[in-house]
Amino acid sequence: MGVIVGVIVVVDVVLVVLAVLWVRAWWHGPPYPVGDPRATAGELRATSQTVYTAVEGTEPVHGLVDPSSCPERGGQAIDGGSEPGVFDLDFSWEMDMGGEPVHDVLREGRDALLDHGWRVVMEGISSPQAGSFGLERGDRFVSLVAVTNNAGTRLSVRVSSSCAALPEDYDGPSLENQLTFEDLGLAPLGT
Structure with a gap:
């Protein structure tokens, strides 16, 4: 017994x-995968450079890197808090395209990304004055938006990463505020 x-x-x-x-x-x-913000920003810049080259940009473009927090995972996500030490990056820039038609600008940017393994996941508004595409590859997302007004056509590009944990030895710039390409050691597009 x-x-x-x-x-x-x-x-x-x-x-x-x-x-x-x-x-x-x-x-x-x-856990979130570990990622270095400088390396991630470099990858996002390379994608941006692909679009910049495809639309035949001629002037250097100084973009912005917008870090943001990521949600907690698991049951603790119920309270809607953010996970400490975890980031995602939005890499955004705009460029005047003169009088080039909206759909030509978008097609050039989209086709260049498709050639690099991206796939279209969203086609937004489509009119003679405006259009947009959303593309993704793995955990990255690109938004291309072009709008024409009296001043000409303006292309807006946003390249985003998914959430990643900071490496324990990260000693780069703070991710508390918006950064420039240069803050992360990256050259402007077109240079």
């Missing part, structure tokens, strides 16, 4: 430990 009680106690302890481990894993959720 003592052996059976001992086995039951051991099984109960194992079940409690497994339940605690499961609840802990559920509460925290899977």
